[in-house]
Amino acid sequence: MRYQRKTLESPEWWQSLDAYIAEQKERNRDHVQSALIPVLHHVQDTFGYIPVKAINHVAQQLGVPTAFVCGVASFYSYFSLTPKGIYTISVCLGTACYVRGSQAVLDEFCRQINCRPGESTPDGLFTVHEARCLGACGQAPVVMVNDVVYARVTPEQVPDIIAQLTAEAQAESA
Amino acid sequence: MSDVTLTIDGVSATVPRGTTIMQAADTVGIRIPRLCYHPRLSIEGACRVCVVEVEGARNLVASCHYPAEDGMVVRTHTPEILQLRRDIVELLLDNHPEDCNTCERDGNCELQRLAYATGIRERLFAGERKHYEKDNLGPAIIRDPDKCILCGRCVRVCGEIQEVGCLGQVNRGFKTVVMPAHDAPMVETVCTGCGQCVNVCPTAAFLEKDATADLMKAIEDPEMIVVSQMAPSVRAAIGEAFGEAPGKAYEGEIYAAMRRIGVDYVFDTQFSADLTIMEEGAEFVKKLAEGGPLPNITSCCPTWVKYCETFHPNLLHLLSTAKSPMSMQGAMVKTYWAEKMGIDPSRIFSLAVMCCTCKKFEATRPELFVNGLPAVDRVLTTREFAWLLRNYGIDFTHLQPEEADNPLGESTGAGVIFGATGGVTEAALRTAYYLLFQKDLPADALNFEQVRGLKGVREATLDFEGTAVRLAVVHGLSNANEVLDRLIAGGEYHWIEVMGCPGGCVGGGGQPYAGANAVPLDECLLAQRASALYNLDAAREIRCSHHNPSIQRLYQEYLGDPLGHKAHELLHTYYYPRVPMGVRPQEAQV
C-alpha cells in the first residue's frame, strides 16, 4: 500500500501564497532575497517539502532567479526538496544523546525500515533523519516523530514504535 | 573622498579610502595571489587564497575584501602565509581531477598557475573526490562540475553582468555544485549561451561544445565542399591565441590559414554584415517613415535575441527581423552562390568561425534553415580555430596574407566594425543617411564617436538634417536592461543596439582566454581589440555598406530590392517567447 500525506494544497492555497509573498516582498523591499526564507518555510509547511513547481512559482513571484531559489532551498538542512514520509523520524545525534547511545537507536531505525538517514521508505510512510540537539538533553537519547518527542529511547523499543506508527497510519487511511 | 596611507611589505601606498588591501597592493607592484576575485564582479571572499597579515588583527584577513586603513601595516608573504596559501590550493587540488595533460585549459588554467606559483611540487594525499555527470547536451556550452573549484565567478558574471541568473550554488559543503535551477541541462534553461562563464572560469568547468572534429571530417570528405566565413572580431583577437600582443588584426593570415587547412572557398562574414545593414537600414528607414514600430532594436547578437525571447517577450515585435550576418551569409552560400556555381547545396559544408559561443546555438535554430538545410553547418570559436591551426602545424603569425574569395568575401569598413559595441549602429547610420537623403555623409563625418567606446550605456541624439534620431547603444545584458527599463517606462528611442557580451563581439565568449598577466573582461584588452577593427575601417577605401560592389551585384542579379520578396524569404526571420520564462534579478546583487 502507498501512504499519501494529506496536503493543504488547493487553488485558494496558491492564492494565499501569493498574498504571503507580496507581504514578504513589501517587508523586505530593500533586499527581496531576504523574503525567500519565510516564503520557503510557508511552502514546506504545506507540502512537507518544497516541490519544483513551488520553487518556480516563488522565483517568478518574488523576482529572484530560479537557480538562486534552488541554492537557498538546498543549503538549509531544514528544507527538503524531496517528499517526506508521513512520519519523519529524527534521531538526535547531539552530544548528550550521542553519549547515551543514540547512534545505536538510529542504526536500528534504519535497519527496521531499510533506509539510510535522509531517505524515505518507498511506501511513503517513514523518513529517517539525523538531528542535532533537539533541546531535550535531560531525556537523552531523544527521538522525534513529527512533533512528538520520545524520551530515553533504546534500540529495543524501535520495533514497537514502528509497529505502533504503522498501525496508526493504517487505521487512518482505512 | 580622503586618502589613506598604509605600508605593504615595507612599501608605502596611498589610496582612496574604501580601497581594498589587494587593490592598494596592486598600485605598488605587489600582486597578491587570488582566485575567486574578479575586478568587475562582486566580492565573494570564498577561496581565501588572498590572505594577508594585518598587524594587530587577530586572524589573517582576505585582502580582496578587507579595506585599507590609515597606518595599517600589511605583510603578504610571511612563512605562515605562504604555507597557508599552499595548503589552500592543495586542498583545492585534492578535489580536482588530475587530468591536466588532457584538459582543454592545460597551459591556460588559473588553478594550474596558482599551484605552480604557490610551490606545490608533489601531491601528498589522495582525498575523496566529487564526481558528477558532464552536461554536454546543448549545442553551445558544456558544464563539467568535476573541474569546478566553486570560486563562484560564473554565478556572478551570469547574475550581475548578464542578469541572466542561470547558475547558482546548490547544496552545501562538500556536496556544493554550481548548476542551473533543478540541475536542468543548460540548453533547457534561461542560459543565453553568451559564454561569459567560459571566459571567467579559472579552470575548465565551462567550455564550448567542440565542433572541430566535424569540420575535420568534412575537410577529408571528397564529396563535401567546405565554405568558410569568419566574424569581424576573430581577426581582432586571434593573434592573442598565438602569444601576440592584443590589438593587432590578422585578416589575410586567416584567409591563408583557412586554405591551408583545406577550406575550399574562403568568404567573410563581413560581406553579410554589409548585407545586414542593407536590410536593417532599409527596415529602419521604413519604420521611421511609417512611424513605427520604434525603436528598431538590433538582432544580430544571438545571445541578446535569446535573452529577449526569455526575459522580454513583450519587446519581440521591436526586434529587427533581419537575420544576423552569419545566418545571412550561410543563406547566401547555399542559395545564390550555390546556384551561381552549379553546386548542389547539400554538398556544401558551411563553416563559420566566430568569436561567439552562442552562434553555435543560433546555427541550430530551425527557422534559420534554408530549403531544409542549415545555413551554417558548424560554428568554431576563435579558440577552437586557433587550436585547429596548431593541430595542423600552421605557423599562423608568419603566414603570407592572402585575399578572400569573391563574391561573398568582399566587405566595407562598415562590415568590419560590427565586432565592436556601437559598430552596428555606426554602420547602419552611414547607410540610413544615404537612404534618407539620397546622398552620402561627408567622408569626415563617417565616424560616430558618440557611439564608440566602452561605456556600458551610450545614448545620443543625432541631428539628421533637422530630424532628431535618438539612439542607445549597450553591451552586456545588465546594461541592456537599464535602457529597456527606461523604454518600458515610456522613454523614446528610435534605435537601440544591444550586444550581449561586454565590449560587443570582441569580448565574445569564444575569444582567446586572457593570458597569464591579463584578466578576462579587462576593458583595456577589449578596447585594444576594438581599435584593431576601427583601424581596419579607417584604412578601407569603401566604408559604407551600400557601396560594396558585390552587394550591389547580389541585389541586381538575385535579390531584387532590400525588403523585397526574395530578400524577405532568405534574409529575414521571426522570434518567439521562450519557456522557461526568465526571472530577472530585481536589484543589483552587490
Ligand code: FES
Ligand atoms: S543532545 Fe539530544 S536533545 Fe540535546
Ligand code: FES
Ligand atoms: S581572492 Fe580573496 S578570497 Fe578569493
